[in-house]
Amino acid sequence: MDPQPPLLFALDLTGTFVFGLNGALTALRATHLDVVGVVTLGMTTALGGGVIRDVLIGALPPATFQYWPYFALAVGGAMIAFVLNRWLERLKMSITVLDAIGLSVFAVIGASKALAFGLGVAPAVLLGVITAVGGGTIRDALVGQVPTVLRSELYAIPALVAAMITVVAIRLDVYGLPAALGAAAVCFVIRMLGVRYQLNAPRPPGFRADSS
Numbered sequence: 001m002d003p004q005p006p007l008l009f010a011l012d013l014t015g016t017f018v019f020g021l022n023g024a025l026t027a028l029r030a031t032h033l034d035v036v037g038v039v040t041l042g043m044t045t046a047l048g049g050g051v052i053r054d055v056l057i058g059a060l061p062p063a064t065f066q067y068w069p070y071f072a073l074a075v076g077g078a079m080i081a082f083v084l085n086r087w088l089e090r091l092k093m094s095i096t097v098l099d100a101i102g103l104s105v106f107a108v109i110g111a112s113k114a115l116a117f118g119l120g121v122a123p124a125v126l127l128g129v130i131t132a133v134g135g136g137t138i139r140d141a142l143v144g145q146v147p148t149v150l151r152s153e154l155y156a157i158p159a160l161v162a163a164m165i166t167v168v169a170i171r172l173d174v175y176g177l178p179a180a181l182g183a184a185a186v187c188f189v190i191r192m193l194g195v196r197y198q199l200n201a202p203r204p205p206g207f208r209a210d211s212s
Contacts, residue, residue, distance in 0.1 A: 008180050012109055015102030016070050020046035020077025022099045023139050028085050030143040035082055041139050042078025043071070049134030053110050053127045057117040096195055103155070104162055104187035107132040108180050111163035115170050128163025129156060154194030157201060162187035 023045025024038045033041070047064045054062035064070045110131025114124035133149040133156055140147040149156045165183035169175040193199060 008105070008109070008177060011101070011105040011184070013069060013073055014098075015105045016046045017073040017077045018095075018098040018102045019106075019135060020074035021081050022077075022095055022102075023136065024078035024081035025085060025095060026136075026148075027139065027143055028081065030145055035079075038082045039075055039078040041142060042081060043074045044142065045135040045139045046074035046077065047071075047135060048138045049106060049110070049131040049136075052134045053114065053131045056127060056130075057114055057119060059113070059117060097192070100158075100188050100191040100195075101184075103132045103159055103191060104184035107159040107162040107187055108166045108183050111166040112170060112175065112180070115167060121167050121171070124167050125160065125163040128166060129159045132156075132159035132162075154190055154199050154201065158187040158190035158194070161190060 020042040024042035026045070027033055027038055027041035047070060050070075051062045051064055054060065054064075107128045109128075111124050111128030113131075114127040119127070133147075137147040137149055162183045165186060166175070166180065169179040169183065
């Protein structure tokens, strides 16, 4: 595995756990699944984006398959959601906050890893976004929903901003833990503002929310 600052690595693992938890809760709300289905979709949410990134940049086998805590935290988060889903529904905003943290950290880590493997600016930014939203997109497709990234309050845009800040910081040779945390913080704030004020990306001209 590529070395990361301890705090950023801890946040990476936290994001994995939170995405496993949030992915399983989303699956439970969307459809009636048994424990195997819930854990599978939780793991898909937590690990899918990173696996896609690593395959695309040739970092094989993916980091997920080299370091067991990723699997353990993804499964643990999904199992907690399965067992405590009724209670966790009361903490929906807390889960949203934690999900925003995972989104932010994954965008930064994805972009920095892509650059470390020699990719250019645009591909690195794209892979930062893919790392952040890829797992959730696969999950939503599996349960027959329009992916959250295409309809939710500013989801992909915050990840894009964080990835761009990360790439610029690396190119200017000022990237480090403060820059990484700063990029993640910007993503987090934009995401939470979108949730708080129900902000969305621009819609087509003449679009109405109740249009079919």
